[in-house]
Amino acid sequence: MNPILTLESVSANYGPFNAIFDVSFSVNPGEAVALLGANGVGKTSVARVASGLITPSSGKTIVDGVDITGARPHRFVQAGVAHAVEGRSVFASLTVEENLRLSFQRVFGRSGVPTAIEKAFSEFPALERRRDQLAGKLSGGEQRMLSLARVLVEAPKLLIADELSLGLAPVIVKKIYDQLARLRANGTALLIVEQQVGHALKLCERAIILEHGRIVWAGPSNQATERLAMRFTEK
Amino acid sequence: MLFASSVAEDFLRGILQGLPPGAVYGLIAVGFVLAYKTSGVFNLAFGAQAYISAALFFHARNEWQWNVVVAFTFAVFLVAPAIGLILERLIFRHLPPGSALAKLVIAIGLSVALPHLFELLIGFEPVGGRTPEGLLPNGGGVFYDPFGVYPLSRNELTALVVAVIATALLTALFRFSAIGLQMRAAVESPRMTELNGIRADRVAAFSWALSSTFAGLAGVLMAPRFNTLAAPDYFNLIIVAITAAAFGRLMSLPRALVGGFGLGILIAQVDTFLPRFSANNSWVKAIEDNVTPAMPFIALFLLVAFWPPLRANKDQVDPLSGVDPPPQLPVAVVRTRFMTNLTHSVGVGFLSVVGFVVMTRADKSWVFLVTQAAIISLILLSITVLTGLGGMISLSQGSFAAIGAFTVFQLADRTGMSTVLAAVIGALVAAAVSGLLAIPLVRLGGMWVPIATLAFASFFDAVVVKLPFVGGGDKALIEGTRIPRPVIGPWNLTNDKTFLVFVVLILIVVSAGVIAIRSGTLGRSLAALRGSEVASQSIGVSPVRPRVIAFVISGFIAGLGGALLGMQQENVNYAGNFTPYATLFWLVLVVTLGSRTVEGAIQGGVGFSLFDRIIFRGDLFGWILRDPDRVPGFFPVSAKWRFVLFGLSTIGFAKHPEGLVESGKRKSHERMERRRARREARKSLEGASS
Ligand SMILES: Nc1ncnc2c1ncn2[C@@H]1O[C@H](COP(=O)(O)OP(=O)(O)OP(=O)(O)O)[C@@H](O)[C@H]1O
Ligand SMILES: [Mg+2]
Numbered sequence: 007m008n009p010i011l012t013l014e015s016v017s018a019n020y021g022p023f024n025a026i027f028d029v030s031f032s033v034n035p036g037e038a039v040a041l042l043g044a045n046g047v048g049k050t051s052v053a054r055v056a057s058g059l060i061t062p063s064s065g066k067t068i069v070d071g072v073d074i075t076g077a078r079p080h081r082f083v084q085a086g087v088a089h090a091v092e093g094r095s096v097f098a099s100l101t102v103e104e105n106l107r108l109s110f111q112r113v114f115g116r117s118g119v120p121t122a123i124e125k126a127f128s129e130f131p132a133l134e135r136r137r138d139q140l141a142g143k144l145s146g147g148e149q150r151m152l153s154l155a156r157v158l159v160e161a162p163k164l165l166i167a168d169e170l171s172l173g174l175a176p177v178i179v180k181k182i183y184d185q186l187a188r189l190r191a192n193g194t195a196l197l198i199v200e201q202q203v204g205h206a207l208k209l210c211e212r213a214i215i216l217e218h219g220r221i222v223w224a225g226p227s228n229q230a231t232e233r234l235a236m237r238f239t240e241k
Numbered sequence: 242m243l244f245a246s247s248v249a250e251d252f253l254r255g256i257l258q259g260l261p262p263g264a265v266y267g268l269i270a271v272g273f274v275l276a277y278k279t280s281g282v283f284n285l286a287f288g289a290q291a292y293i294s295a296a297l298f299f300h301a302r303n304e305w306q307w308n309v310v311v312a313f314t315f316a317v318f319l320v321a322p323a324i325g326l327i328l329e330r331l332i333f334r335h336l337p338p339g340s341a342l343a344k345l346v347i348a349i350g351l352s353v354a355l356p357h358l359f360e361l362l363i364g365f366e367p368v369g370g371r372t373p374e375g376l377l378p379n380g381g382g383v384f385y386d387p388f389g390v391y392p393l394s395r396n397e398l399t400a401l402v403v404a405v406i407a408t409a410l411l412t413a414l415f416r417f418s419a420i421g422l423q424m425r426a427a428v429e430s431p432r433m434t435e436l437n438g439i440r441a442d443r444v445a446a447f448s449w450a451l452s453s454t455f456a457g458l459a460g461v462l463m464a465p466r467f468n469t470l471a472a473p474d475y476f477n478l479i480i481v482a483i484t485a486a487a488f489g490r491l492m493s494l495p496r497a498l499v500g501g502f503g504l505g506i507l508i509a510q511v512d513t514f515l516p517r518f519s520a521n522n523s524w525v526k527a528i529e530d531n532v533t534p535a536m537p538f539i540a541l542f543l544l545v546a547f548w549p550p551l552r553a554n555k556d557q558v559d560p561l562s563g564v565d566p567p568p569q570l571p572v573a574v575v576r577t578r579f580m581t582n583l584t585h586s587v588g589v590g591f592l593s594v595v596g597f598v599v600m601t602r603a604d605k606s607w608v609f610l611v612t613q614a615a616i617i618s619l620i621l622l623s624i625t626v627l628t629g630l631g632g633m634i635s636l637s638q639g640s641f642a643a644i645g646a647f648t649v650f651q652l653a654d655r656t657g658m659s660t661v662l663a664a665v666i667g668a669l670v671a672a673a674v675s676g677l678l679a680i681p682l683v684r685l686g687g688m689w690v691p692i693a694t695l696a697f698a699s700f701f702d703a704v705v706v707k708l709p710f711v712g713g714g715d716k717a718l719i720e721g722t723r724i725p726r727p728v729i730g731p732w733n734l735t736n737d738k739t740f741l742v743f744v745v746l747i748l749i750v751v752s753a754g755v756i757a758i759r760s761g762t763l764g765r766s767l768a769a770l771r772g773s774e775v776a777s778q779s780i781g782v783s784p785v786r787p788r789v790i791a792f793v794i795s796g797f798i799a800g801l802g803g804a805l806l807g808m809q810q811e812n813v814n815y816a817g818n819f820t821p822y823a824t825l826f827w828l829v830l831v832v833t834l835g836s837r838t839v840e841g842a843i844q845g846g847v848g849f850s851l852f853d854r855i856i857f858r859g860d861l862f863g864w865i866l867r868d869p870d871r872v873p874g875f876f877p878v879s880a881k882w883r884f885v886l887f888g889l890s891t892i893g894f895a896k897h898p899e900g901l902v903e904s905g906k907r908k909s910h911e912r913m914e915r916r917r918a919r920r921e922a923r924k925s926l927e928g929a930s931s
Binding site: 019020021022023054057058059060078079080083084088089091092093094095097098099100104107108109111112113116156 | 419422423425426428429430432433434435436437438439440441442560561563564565566567
C-alpha cells in the first residue's frame, strides 16, 4: 500500500530565506505522526509544503502515490489531504454555517449539505448556537472546533493539524484530541504539529524532530520524549 | 388646497424625474459593490470599462452598421467579460489579497489607460454634441406618462427595469448559489478557499467576468443620458455611484440600488424645491446653479469623513498571508555611500548638459516643453511628499494646484499685484485648504483618503471653479483667466529662457526641501506611521499631526506649481490642466516611476511633457539616424500611447511599490553586489592557492 504522503528531500524558502532543507519522510494510511521541534525550526513550513501552500524549491511531494509537486492546494485537497492551518483557519467574513456550507457543497453536493451541517453541529453543539454568527467573531477555541467540524464530517485520508492546541484551555485541548483520536480510529492518517508534546505523543506512534529546518531524529514516539529531554539537558 | 396639491404634484414629479438617473446610479453602484465584494478591488476603472462597452456599442451600430442585438451581445456579453478576464489574469491574480491600496492605484492607472487603449485599437474618437442611441428603437422619442406629471422615455424605462431585475438576480445568486459563497470566500483568502478544495483562480475569474459584464451593461444603458460619449463623463459617474454604494456600506447589492434611486430622487427634489435666491448676486447664483449636480460629492465626502460604520474594518486580513515572503528593503538603505554619491553626480552632470543644450540651442517650443517638464516635476513633488513619504493617496492635487493658479489670476486681475508674490500667497491658500481638508481625513483607513479627496476634487470641479471670485465667472468666459508674467528687477520673466531658469531654481529649492523632510523628523514620523499606526502611537508618534503637516506641505507645493503653470501658459487653463480626471495621470506617473524619490517626480515631469515630443513624434529616432526622412513610417505615434504606457505601468506598483526607478536601481545594485562577491571569491581562492 502506498504511503498517503511522502516528502522526498524537500527544501523550501521564503524569498531569500531558506526555511527547510532536505526533508524526507512519509505518512502511511491510518498512521499518526507527530512533527516536533522548538519555535521557528520549520514545522509549519513542512506542513505548508505537505498541503501545497508553498512549492518546494527542490524535492518532491507525493500524495497517495501521485507526484503532485508544485500543484495548487485544491489538488492536494482532492487527493485527500486536509490542512487545519496554524492560527485562524476559518473565513472571518462568513458565518459559521456558511463556513461549513463552503466545504460541504463540494463533496456532498447541494442536497447533501443540510444533513452534513446537522452532523457537524451534533459533534459540536457549541457551534450550533452560533450558526449565524460571523466566524471571525468566534473565540479561538470555537474557531478550532469549526475547522475540525469540517473534517470530522468529510473524513480526509490525511489531516495535517498545525498547533491545534495553541492558547486553549486544557479541557478544550482534551476535547480536541478526543476528536482527533476518533478521526484516527476511522482510518484518517494524522500529521500533528505541536509545541505541547504530551498530547501529541500519546496519540501518535511515530515522531519526527526538526532543528533548523532539518530532520534530526525520527523514531517511535515513546523514545521521542527521551530524545527531546536529552536535547534540553545538553544545553 | 390648491397650494398643497401643487406641492404634492411637484413632489411626485421630483420622484419620477429622479428615478431614471437613480436607476443609472444604482446600476453602476451595484456593479461597483459587486466588484468590491467579489474581488476586493475598489474598482475606479469601472467607469472606463463601462465607457468601452458603450463606445463599442455605439461604434458597432454607427460605423459597422451592426444589428442591435448583435452589437449589444458583442459589447456587453463578449467584450466586457473578456476585459474582466484579461484584467484578472494579467494583473489582479498576482496581487496578494488585502492589498487594497495597491489595487486602487492600479485601478486608477487602468482608468487612465483603458479608454485610450480602446480608442487607439478601434480608431474611436469621443463623441460630442450628439446623444448616443439606446437599446430600443426610438428610445429617446417615445414617452410614457402614467401619472400625467412627468413623461419617462423608453430608454429611461429600459434602464429602470433592467436595473431592478439585474439587482434581484445578483442578490439571489449571492444568497442561494454555491458560486456566490465561493466568491465571497475567495476575496478573503484565495489560499484558504483552495484548502477547501475549490479552485480559487476560477472563482476570481468568474467574479471579474460577472462584474465586468455589469459594467458593460451599465455603460450601454446609461449612454443615452449624456449628449456626449467620452471617458471623463463615465469617470465622474463612478463617483456618484460610489456615493450610492456607500449607503449600502459597499457590501449590500439591494441597498446600493436603493442608494442610487435615493440619490437620483434627492437631486431631483432639491432641484425642484431649492429656493431661488437673488439672481443679482452672482456667486449665490453660481452655487444655486451647480450645487444640485454636486450633491453626490458633498454627500460622499460627508459620509466618508463622518460616518464610521462605512469604514468599519472591511479590509479582511488573509489568515494565510504569513505564507508570503516579506517585502524587500529599498536600495538606498543597503547601498554604500560611495555608490549613492556616484549615481547622484552622474544625474546632476546629465541634467547640466541638458540644461546647457536647452539654453544655447533649443527653439521656442522646446524651451516651452522643458519649462513645463520642470513645473510638472514640481507639482509631482507634492505627491512625493504625500504618497511617497506619507503613504497617503490624494486625488485632489489638481484642485490644490488650481487654487494656486486661480489665486494668482484673481490677485493680479484685481490688485495688479506682482504675480511672484501672488504665487506665494496662492501656495499658502492651497496649503491652508489642503490642511483643513486633511484634518477629518487622516484618521481614515488608507483606502478612504483617495475617495474623500476625489469627492473634494469633484466638488471643486463642479461648484468652486464656477464661483466668480475663484474661476472668474462670466467675465473669464470671454476674457479667459489671464496671468501676466512679472519682471523682478533685472529679471524679465516674459523671456522664456529667463522664466525657465526661474522655474528650475524653484524646483531645486523645493527638491532640496523634500529631501530634507524625508530625512528629518517629519519624514521619520511618517515612515513610522506608514509601517504601523498602532506601533507608532505606542512610541509617541501622533497619527494626526505629521499627516496633516504632510498635507499642508503637499498643498503648498501643488499650489506653487499650479501658479507657475498658469504663469507659464499666461492663463489658468483649468479645463486643460487641473480637472480631476486629467490629474489622475499625475498620480499614475509618480507611483509608476517612484513615489519615494525626487528623481521619480522629475522623471514623471519629463515623461509628462517630453515623452510625446521626443519618442512618439520620432524626433529621437530622427536624431539617432541623423536624417528626419529615414524615420520609419509608423511615426508619429499617437500621444495617447503615453497614457496607455504609464497607466499600464501602474501594474508594476504591486510588485514594486517603490516604483520603476527604484526597482531598476535595485536590480543594478544586486548585479554589482554579485559581481563584487564573485571578484572577492576569486581573490580569496587565488590567495589560498598561492
Ligand atoms: N512568510 C515568511 N517569510 C519569511 N520567513 C518566514 C515566513 N514564514 C516563516 N518564516 C521563517 O521560516 C522559519 C520557519 O518558520 P515556521 O513557521 O515553519 O516555524 P515553526 O516551526 O512552525 O515555528 P512555530 O513553532 O513558532 O510555529 C522561521 O525562521 C520563520 O522566521
Ligand atoms: Mg508553526
